[in-house]
Amino acid sequence: MHVALALCLTLLWIPLLSAVTPSTQLELRLYTEEYAPFNFSSGESVAGVNTEIIQRTLTILGIRWQVEIVPWGRAQRFTQTQANTCFYSAVRTMERERMYQWVGPLIEE
Numbered sequence: 001m002h003v004a005l006a007l008c009l010t011l012l013w014i015p016l017l018s019a020v021t022p023s024t025q026l027e028l029r030l031y032t033e034e035y036a037p038f039n040f041s042s043g044e045s046v047a048g049v050n051t052e053i054i055q056r057t058l059t060i061l062g063i064r065w066q067v068e069i070v071p072w073g074r075a076q077r078f079t080q081t082q083a084n085t086c087f088y089s090a091v092r093t094m095e096r097e098r099m100y101q102w103v104g105p106l107i108e109e
Contacts, residue, residue, distance in 0.1 A: 030054065030067040031075035031087040038089050038107065041069055050089045050106045 075087040
């Protein structure tokens with residue numbers, strides 16, 4: 001896989017944001033995998049270039065979030081079966097194009 005294809009943020013947040021009103025507070029559960037330097041465990045928290053971009057964006061938007069590092073297959077399964085969940089970072093491929101709503105890219109090389 002080429003990183004040049006772009007590591008993209010895979011968030012299903014666009015439809016969620018339209019449902020948020022000033023009286024509601026959206027909370028997202030984010031999943032990612034160990035993929036330094038983009039996302040990695042750092043003690044009890046998750047760090048990395050992509051994690052920082054996502055955290056800053058969600059903070060600006062006023063969206064509460066929690067992030068957890070899990071194996072890639074589990075992240076995909078959780079995102080497909082649980083509400084208000086998303087995963088990052090993913091290479092955008094033809095096979096994945098229609099499976100997700102893509103936001104990004106976060107990083108391009």
